[in-house]
Amino acid sequence: MTSLDHPQLSGLGRNPAAPQDVLVRLAAHRAGQGGLSLRRGRLDDAVAEALLTYGDANTAVRLHGDRLSPTMRRRVAEHPDPAIRDAFADFVRGMVDSGVSLRIDDLEEAYGQTRTALVGATSPKLRAAIAQAWHDRPLAVQVGLLNDPDPQVRAAATKNKRPGIPPEWSDRCLADPAVRANVACYTPLTPDQFARLMESEDDKVHRAVAENPHLSAEMVASLLDIEDPLVRVMVAQSRHVDPETRKRLYALVEAERADGSIAAEVALTWNFTEPGWLREAPLEERMTYLDCPHALFRRVLASCQDLPEEAWHRLDNDPEVAVRRSAARRPDTPPEVLERLVRAHGELFHVRPLLVDHPNFPRHTLRTFVDEGSANVRYVALQDPELPVTALQQLAADPESFVRRGVARHPNAADALLEQLLSDPVPEVVDDAAANSALRPTHMYRILTASGL
Numbered sequence: 001m002t003s004l005d006h007p008q009l010s011g012l013g014r015n016p017a018a019p020q021d022v023l024v025r026l027a028a029h030r031a032g033q034g035g036l037s038l039r040r041g042r043l044d045d046a047v048a049e050a051l052l053t054y055g056d057a058n059t060a061v062r063l064h065g066d067r068l069s070p071t072m073r074r075r076v077a078e079h080p081d082p083a084i085r086d087a088f089a090d091f092v093r094g095m096v097d098s099g100v101s102l103r104i105d106d107l108e109e110a111y112g113q114t115r116t117a118l119v120g121a122t123s124p125k126l127r128a129a130i131a132q133a134w135h136d137r138p139l140a141v142q143v144g145l146l147n148d149p150d151p152q153v154r155a156a157a158t159k160n161k162r163p164g165i166p167p168e169w170s171d172r173c174l175a176d177p178a179v180r181a182n183v184a185c186y187t188p189l190t191p192d193q194f195a196r197l198m199e200s201e202d203d204k205v206h207r208a209v210a211e212n213p214h215l216s217a218e219m220v221a222s223l224l225d226i227e228d229p230l231v232r233v234m235v236a237q238s239r240h241v242d243p244e245t246r247k248r249l250y251a252l253v254e255a256e257r258a259d260g261s262i263a264a265e266v267a268l269t270w271n272f273t274e275p276g277w278l279r280e281a282p283l284e285e286r287m288t289y290l291d292c293p294h295a296l297f298r299r300v301l302a303s304c305q306d307l308p309e310e311a312w313h314r315l316d317n318d319p320e321v322a323v324r325r326s327a328a329r330r331p332d333t334p335p336e337v338l339e340r341l342v343r344a345h346g347e348l349f350h351v352r353p354l355l356v357d358h359p360n361f362p363r364h365t366l367r368t369f370v371d372e373g374s375a376n377v378r379y380v381a382l383q384d385p386e387l388p389v390t391a392l393q394q395l396a397a398d399p400e401s402f403v404r405r406g407v408a409r410h411p412n413a414a415d416a417l418l419e420q421l422l423s424d425p426v427p428e429v430v431d432d433a434a435a436n437s438a439l440r441p442t443h444m445y446r447i448l449t450a451s452g453l
Contacts, residue, residue: 001038003031007427008447010035011434015444022314022444023047028054032453034411035363035435037062039060053085060087066110096129104133116141124150131156137163151178158182184208194219204289210234229267237275237296250294276301287311295320304325321345328355335362343369346376347383356383367391375400382406389414401426408432415440422447 003010006029012018013026013035023043026032027050036043036051037059048068051059052075060083063076069352073313079085092110095102104115107129111118119130119141122376131137131145131153135277138430145157158165158179165183167174174193185208196431197209209215210223210231223231224245229252235241236249256264270278278286281322286304289297290311295318301307302315307338315327316337325348327333328341338361347354355361370379370391378395379402381387387410395419396407401424408421409432422443433439435445 001034002428002431006031006431006451008422008434009451009453011431012444012447014038014435015437016040016294016438017439017441018444019441020044020046020450021160022205022441024050025448027051029451029453033059033086035431039144041067042069043067043072045069045072049075052076052079057083057087057090060084061091062088064088065105069128096123096125099125099128101128105137105209107133119144124153126149127153128156132159135160135162139163139166139271142166143169146179146428154178155182161186169198181205181208185211186213188214189219191218192218194222207234208230213277215240224249229256229261229264230271231265233271234273236294238271239275239281241275243292245291245328276300279304283307290314295323297322299326303329325351325355328358331359333358333360335360338362339365342380343372343377346374347380354383356380370394379403379406382410385411387412391416393418396421401429404429407430409437410436411438413438415443419443 001010009029011033012022013032023036026036027047031052033055036047040259043063049072051063057223060076063072067350068076076085083114089110092102092106096107103441107118107126108115111121111126115130115134115137119127119134119137121127121130123136127145127148127150130406134141137145142157142163143166145153146165148154148157154176155178158173159182159325165187170183170187170193170252173179173187174189174197180197180200181202181204184205189209189212191195194209194215197205199208206223206226207230209219210226211234220235220238220240223235226232226235232249232253236246241249253264253267275297278289278297283306286301289301292298292301297439298315298318298320299322302323303320306365307315312327312330315323317366318324318327321341323440324341325345328338338355338358342361347356355424356363363384366384368382372378375398378398381391381395389412392410392413396405398404398407403430404421404424404426407417408429413433413436414422415438418433418436418439422430424430424433
């Protein structure tokens with residue numbers, strides 16, 4: 001975490017090129033400890049020892065597992081202060097009690113038992129945590145969790161589509177209030193099961209059923225009169241709905257949103273379901289959605305790989321940028337299409353691979369993005385690892401701090417440029433500059449000395 005008061009120290013703690021003695025001295029400062037806690041890879045024994053000497057239980061939470069050598073793991077296990085000795089285990093237990101999802105390896109380490117043993121723990125919260133974390137559990141384990149006496153464990157065991165439920169457990173799970181909504185959204189339903197679920201007065205159950213990709217045309221028709229905006233949108237995505245009905249359902253929800261309905265806003269904006277069935281439909285059927293008035297269907301169509309050239313031309317010029325982004329991810333996207341899209345709208349950095357990493361993207365044009373009017377597009381220029389220092393200097397003066405942060409992280413940032421960014425008014429920029437492996441040790445020692453370390 002970036003220290004707001006001492007961002008140079010928190011950044012140094014993350015710097016992969018920082019010498020051992022720098023890290024040891026950082027361990028004596030709270031901001032340095034925060035940076036060291038985010039450091040990747042194994043800590044040298046001397047650094048871990050310094051953290052034990054100067055830190056507290058909060059610092060010790062990160063001193064576990066592969067971050068430490070076997071020698072230091074024993075050192076922590078034998079520490080005279082129980083708050084230090086049990087810091088990681090206490091943290092994990094607190095997360096389990098709060099219902100926070102954790103990695104299965106962390107659960108095994110904290111409780112000192114294998115997952116096969118923990119799944120039979122006396123604590124239902126721990127069993128639920130194991131059910132959430134153990135994604136590839138065997139069928140026998142899943143059956144045991146489905147038969148657990150505690151509803152929170154059964155709910156955790158059915159939260160995800162995998163490993164799912166055996167067919168012989170379908171009726172029992174659909175009758176169980178703790179897991180009914182979880183299971184109804186992904187397990188194939190018989191007509192009788194569907195009818196019983198529709199008798200429920202629980203909106204969550206109706207929404208789960210509407211999301212189910214295995215519904216028959218008759219089942220979908222039975223959902224048409226439900227007024228819940230989420231149900232209407234999910235039903236509109238069904239392959240069993242004709243264009244006019246789909247248009248009517250969307251229009252109803254749009255009207256509700258115009259009247260100020262939060263539920264309608266969520267259904268149209270924050271509902272992440274999609275008509276995935278369209279990808280498996282015959283090409284002739286898929287092509288009928290090229291003119292679909294609903295962008296979601298065109299976006300799913302654009303994610304296919306086997307469309308004819310005329311379809312790609314249409315999708316590359318679609319009025320919705322999300323559709324164009326989806327189409328641009330095909331293997332043979334023309335370079336000019338990729339450049340035009342990124343230059344106009346920037347990148348979605350949370351979606352990998354990036355469009356600039358597409359084999360056909362003309363990466364030599366990246367440095368020309370420095371002069372674009374949009375900060376989001378200027379930021380994309382930093383994807384060129386060899387961006388000239390002159391371009392980096394220009395971006396280091398950018399009014400948007402996220403652009404300056406990108407410069408602070410850039411591998412080609414010159415020494416003088418990092419020195420400038422270490423004085424930036426935004427702590428996160430300073431932190432990133434201090435964490436850049438291009439920062440010279442002389443600057444690192446100067447930072448420590450100025451902080452009295």
